[in-house]
Amino acid sequence: MRVRQGTLRRATQLTLLCCALFTFLGAGDEGARFNDLGHRMMCVCGCSQILLECNHVGCKYSDNMRGELMAALDRGDSDDLALQAFVQKYGTTVIAAPTTTGFNRVAWIMPYLALVLGLTTMVLIVRTWRNRPLVPRADAVAPVSGAELEHFREEARKDTET
Amino acid sequence: MSVAVLACILITLGTLVYVFYLPGKLYLGPEKTRLSYLRERKEAVYENLRDLNFEYKAGKVPDADYLSLKASLEEEAAAVLAEIARLEEAASSAASVIRDSKGARV
C-alpha cells in the first residue's frame, strides 16, 4: 500500500512536472511558431510586406492580424488551421508563398525543372559541339603549313613576347 | 500665347536648317575590308598569346598545357599573318602596276 502510495505520488509529481515542462516548452514554442507563421503571411494593407515586418504607421491591418494570429495560437490551433482561418478571412493572397498543393506546386517545381533542363541541354550541346566537326565559315582564314607556317609562327612569337 | 507660337516657329525653323542644310563633303568613313578584318583578328589572337604568356609566367599554367596552347594559338596567328602578307603583296604589286603605267604615260 505504502509502496503504491509512493508510486502514485511519484507518478503525480512526474505528470505535473511533465505538464509544467510542456507548458513552458509550449510557451517558448509558441513564440517560435508565432514568428514562423507571421513570416509565412503577408500584411494585406497593400504594402507588400511580410506580416511581422510591416511597420506602416497606422497600418489598420497588421496589428489586428498579429492579434488574431496570437489568439489562434493561444486557442491551440494547429499551423494549418491558423493559416486556413487567415485564408478564409483575407483571401489566398495572405499566404506569402504558393502552397505545395494543386496547381501551386508548379510554382515550386518550375525553377528546378528549368535548371535541370537547362543543365542537360547545355551538357548535350557541349558534347555535340566537341564531337561535331566545325562547319567552316565563308570568311574563315585558311590554315598554312610547312615553311610558311614556321616563318609566320616565328613572327607571331617575336611580336607577342613581353 | 503669341510668344509661345513664335518660339515654336523659331524652334522648328532652326531644327529644319540644322537637319537639311548640309554644306561641304560628308564623312563616309573607310569601307571595311578583308584586310582590316584580318588585322582585327591578328590583334585578338596576339592578345590571347600575350595573355597566355603572362599567365604562364605567373605560374598559372603547367608546362604541358602551355606548350600545346601556345602552339595552336601560334598556328592560328600564322594563318592570319600569311593571308595579310598575301593581300598586302597583291595590293602593292597592283599599286606598282598603276605607278608604272602612269610613269609610261609621262
Add this chain to the structure above:
Amino acid sequence: MSQVGSFALLLALALSAYSFLAGLLALARPGPGSERLGETARRAGIAVFGIVFLAAVVLVVAAFQDDFSIAYIFHHSNRDLPIAYKFAVLWSGQEGSLLFWSLLLATYGLVLRLRHKTDARLFAYASVIIAAVQVFFLLLLNFAAHPFAVMTGELPPDGNGLNPLLQYPEMVIHPPMLYLGYVGFTIPFAFALGALIMRYPGEKWINITRRWTMVTWGFLTCGVFLGMHWAYSVLGWGGYWGWDPVESASFMPWLTGTAFLHSVMMQEKRGMLKVWNMWLIFITFGLCIFGTFLTRSGVVSSVHAFAQSSIGNWFVGFLALIFATCAFFYVKNRTHLRSEHRLESIVSRESSFLFNNLLFVMFCFTVLWGTLFPILSEWVQGTKVTVGPPFFNKVAIPVALLLLLLTAVGPLLAWRKTSTESIKRNFMWPAIGAVLVGVLMMIFGVRPWADVSYFYALMAAMLAVLVALTVVSEFVRGARVISGHTHQNLLASMVHLGHRNTRRYGGYIVHFGVAVVIIGFLGSAFNLDQEKEMGYGDKMQIGPYTLVCRSYTQEDKPNYGSEWAIIDVFRNGKQIDTMYPERRFYKASQQTQTMPQIHPTVKEDFLLVKDLYLVYEGLNQDTGRPIIKAHLNPMVPWIWAGWMLMVFGTIIALVPNAVPVRLTAPARVQAAPVGAD
C-alpha cells in the same frame, strides 16, 4: 508654357520618325544621294535630343514656378516642396518618367551619333534602331501619357505634393541611375541587332560596344543598390530587399546583362557563342522594357504602387514587335553567327562561362517566374496567390551560391583547357582559407544543421572568402611577374598590373566587391529585433546594447509635421550614441512616413560591424508614449562597402590600358570588302 512643351513633344516625334525612316531608306537602298539622306537622318536624331531636352526643361521650370495648370505638376508637387525634390518631380510620376526615359535615350543617341566616325556604317544601323525605340516612347508621350496635359476647371491653390516615400535624398538619384541602366542597354542592343542585320564582319562591334555596356551595367548596379539602400533607410522595416516585383524588375536585366558582359569575352577572344550573345542582349533589352512596363503598368502589386496606370498594352505590343524583329533577322542571317572554334575541354574558362551564363539566365528565369506566377495562377485556377520573399529565398539562394562558386573558380581556369595539376596549383590556398573560415565560424557557434539559414550563411561565407582569396592570389601572382621585371615592390606592381589590363583586374575588383556584398547579406541570418513602448527613462535591451528613452517631442515644419524620440544608446554601461528615430506627417499628400535612425557599430565591432536600427513606430494613443522598434542587423555596412568596390572596379575597367594594344598598321591598301557578294 505648356504649349511649348506639347509642341516640343510633337516635333520630337516627327524628327525621330524621320530619323528612323530616312535612315532605313538610306541603308536599304544605297545609291546616289543615299549618303546625304543618311546624314539628314543622323542629324534629325541629334536634333531629337535638343527638342526632348527642351520639353524636359519646360516641365522642370513649370515645377519650379508651381504651375498647377499642368495636371502633372499638380499631382506631383506642391509649393513648399524643397528645391531638390522639384527637380525630382521630372521622374516621380508616370508621364514625367517616360519623358525622362526618352530624354536619356536621346542623350545616349546623341553621344552615339556624334561618335559615328568610329565606324560610320555600323553606327548608322544602330542610330536607326535607336530612332525606332525613341519613336515608341514619343508616341506614348504624345498619345497615352501626356506630361503637359492641362487641368480643367478652377485652378487649385496648391498641388497634391510629392509622395513622401520619394522625399529622401537618394530618391533624387536612384531613379535616374536605374533609368540610365535601363535605357543604356538600348545601345548594345542597337549595335548587336545592327551588326546582325548588316552581317558585320568580325567581332569589332563588341569592342566598340564594350564601354557602353560596362557604363550601363555600372549605372544599373548603382540603381539597384541605391534602391536597396533607400528601402533600408526609408521604408523602415529593417531590411533592404523584399523581392518586390519592381525590385525584381530591375534585378532581371542586371542578371542577363551580367551574363552578357561575361559571355561576350568568349566571342571577342575566341569567336564563339555568337548566337547566344545575340539573344542574350535581345533578352536584356526586352527585360529593360519589361521592367519599365512592370513599374509603370501596375499589373503586379508592389510598394511602387505610386506608378500605376493603363499604358500596359502599349508595352506588350512593343515587346512583341521587338521580339518579332529580332527573330526575323536572326532567322535571316543566322549563318553569319557560326562559331569559329570548338569547345576543347569541359574544364576550361569557356565552359565556366557557359555555366555562369546558364546560372545567370536560370536565376533570371526564376525571378521572372515568381514575379509572373500570380498572374498565371489567376489565369489558370482563378485565384490570385502571393509569391513573396519565402519563395524567392528558397529558390534563388542555391542558384546564387552556385554562381558564387563559379565566381571563385572561373578566373582560375585557363582558356581552352585546364589540367588537374593546374587546378590543384591555383586552388589549394584559397580553398584552405575558405575551409578555415568555415571551421572558425562553426567554432564560434554557427550550427549549419540547426537551421537552413545558418547553413546558407556558412556556405556563403566560405564561398565569399574563396572568391576574395582567388582574386587576391590573381593579383599577387601577376604582381610577382611584374616586380620580377621592374623590381618595384609588390603593391606598386599590383597597381602597374591593374593598369596593364584594366578590364580584367577591374573585373576582379568587382568580383571582390561581390564577395564583400555577400558577406553583408549573410549577416541577415543573425538579425535581432525588439519592440517596446518607451516612456521617459524606459529601457530596452537588444544584443549588447541598452537603449534608454531620454525624451520625446513634436515639431511643425512648412512641408511636414514630425514626432521623434531621443534615445541614448549604452554598451557595457558606457554611452556610445544618441539616436533620434522620427515619424513625419506630410501635409500636402496627407501621408505619414517613418524616418529610421541607423547607427553602424564600426567603432565597437570593427569588422563584425552591426547596424543598430531604430524605428519610431508611433504613439500609443492610450498612454501617449512612443513605440520604438529596434533592429540589430549584423554586417549590413559590408553591403554598401562591397557596392562601392563594385563601382570602383567598374570604373577601373573603363580606364584604357596603360600599355596600349599595338595598333594595326595604317591601311595601305583597299581590298574587296569582306562578305561582299
